[in-house]
Amino acid sequence: MIEIKPHRFGHCRISVPGSKSYTHRTMIAAALSDGSCTVRNPLRSQDTLLTLAALEKMGAAVVDNRETVDIVGLNGCFKPCDESIYLANSGTSMRLLAGVAALGRGTYRFTGSPRMYHRPIGHLLEALNQLGVAARAVEENGCPPVEIPGEQVSGGPVTVNCSVSSQFLSSLLLMAPCTPKGMSITISHGLVSSPYIDMTVDILERFGIQVQRDGYIRFDVKGNQTYRAGVYTVEPDASQAGYFWGAAAITGGSVTVNGVTDASSQGDVGLVGVFEKMGCKVTRAADSITVTGGTLRGVTVDMADMPDMVPTLAVVAAFAEGTTVIENVSHLKAKESDRLASTCAGLEKMGIEARAEKDRLVVTGGKPRGADIQTYDDHRIAMSFAMAGLVTPGVKILEPDCVEKSFPNFWEVWQSLYAA
Template identity: 40%
Template sequence: MPVVDIPGSKSITARALFLAAAADGVTTLVRPLRSDDTEGFAEGLARLGYRVGRTPDTWQVDGRPQGPAVAEADVYCRDGATTARFLPTLAAAGHGTYRFDASPQMRRRPLLPLTRALRDLGVDLRHEEQEGHHPLTVAAAGVEGGEVTLDAGQSSQYLTALLLLGPLTRTGLRITVTDLVSVPYVEITIAMMRAFGVEVRCEGDVFVVPPGGYGATTYAVEPDASTASYFFAAAAVTGGEVTVPGLGEGALQGDLGFVDVLRRMGAEVSVGAESTTVRGSGELRGVTVNMRDISDTMPTLAAVAPFASGPVRIEDVANTRVKECDRLEACAENLRRLGVEVATGPDWIEIQPGPAGGPVGAEIKSYGDHRIVMSFAVTGLRVPGISFDDPGCVRKTFPGFHEEFGALRARL
């Protein structure tokens, strides 16, 4: 039975770095993800004057509740959305002038709901070129706190950034949310804030965050559930079996819910206290599924859909159009290259079973998106001749993906 060790969660590592930087004392992060995104976040913290010490299995961060240790900084956020959204928010709680820029890919991704909310809270924030996009400059003078309204219909990261900021304000925050995607990611944030000593109160669509700051701690980062989806899917499409330790009944990440989709399609799934196992049953049924809350696994399902006996329809995933690329169209385009019939709408994709002779091999266009490459690597388990125009873009979240997936292929 193949057992796959998945690297730490990107989402949890980014939140943990913010919390550690904001906490009073020294925090140790155990088994954080080391990838381009998280290294970029840690580098950004260092540019802001925070000390980040590293060993192979841990990172130590000296927290500064009062904010960045430098009065001026220029921070490059690379491709990282969490870096590009969380670090300006963290910097706003300090005192100084901080400029943030990012890669061309990240510059295209929206920020406006978050930066509008920060301005409503009195933060002096200026977009240098296109309104609502990087680059931007924060002239920080601390944040008083108070009430603010936020539209998080494009990304739950906007809400997470404000929740994380709340304890660093002088009076706390009361955030009214008018729309929200990816609710499980917000639940991760609230659970992690609790681990650092802060209790968020939810009153319907209002999130109440007290002032008072965070306490340092030792925090273990669980494996990345989004990354695990490719290995679970591999078992489902090959009829094999895969176990991922560290992701079980108490897991924080909503993306573990992807295994429930595989179960509906016919795979056998066992979620234990400390691990999850998926076994392929030899059949995959068509399914209609709402993936609003687990949209990062939408490409994984799209990539295995051609092997189902009936159509696979994925709904309520409009926010996937503003990720690293337009993931709905990227999946559709690549499936068509394989000879698969696909239709898309504003927030849905419907995929027909593969052609009679099976999908055909082709070069997958990655659009520089790690999740497109990792998803279609699963398709490649049953379709010879699949290649990628940019296989290296997986370094964003899992630099060793191809080696690990190749080893799994051999075992399956």
């Protein structure tokens, strides 16, 4: 347990680690490349290290230098792996690897934690089945564990339902250039979290892959393309920056996050625009973004493209005048926890009126009181409610080590706010 001590700060400049989403995708692309790759500024968290370990089990040569990771690619074809590959509760690892595993040889079995076995992957398996891959959920329930046979995919047209997760499309995009025929991918439902698709396409193009697209409706990727080996740098994580911008919003202080800019493909950068509408001042520079808190007011906002930032916004909304309505977020029920329920539970313990409806979260601002916050082993719940403790005495975060999933040194960086 960690008790957050109230603190009003002036101006603070911080740095956050590399993007989790970009790290996953860059390491997978490197493992599929035609030679030696160096990944600079990778996020070294529980989730990304699970992906790295899985790629090593699937045959990629890996040297982890902490500041960089060297990966020797397999030129689009993974090696056999007889043992099960454990991915804990990393949904990104599970979904992205399940697709590219079809490029390998033999059958790959991906397992995880009990919570992982409730996280849907059925729509991706259905798409793989369309491509001739006999991928299956072991329990026949559309959730992990899953088995993915290799040597069965040649490519072709495929339709995928992305109403639950954009990662199903990202998985197909990552495997598509290594198939003989290439793939023409049509989205039948969705697409939630579309900026994550922009990230995936960005990675493909950085590695020399050509992608043609019709917005978020159809993607055409030619076959027999090669991921080009080289040196690739992961940009800072906008999702992690959000907690520090939120801290500024709540306290009236000012936080500059280095290296995160509007030029990023990370959709979570858009959170600063929401804070701006709520009454904060936002200063955008060529190498950073600064948020300065002001008098906060409730807003109505569509967060379908920024789902990871919903708990962050909800906690900030607790300190705003009026009601904040966060729309198009039903897919948060299938995250590391049911994030709508987890966020509501924490806010209600703090005396804030919050309710999760079918596809939205409604928070009415007030005067939060101290409480023990159950994190449900969800890193984003822990980091979001830490913000509240900067203003409200008695906020205690239970199981604070869950931040290791995405931001292992979060509490160390958090302390920098107290020096400002």
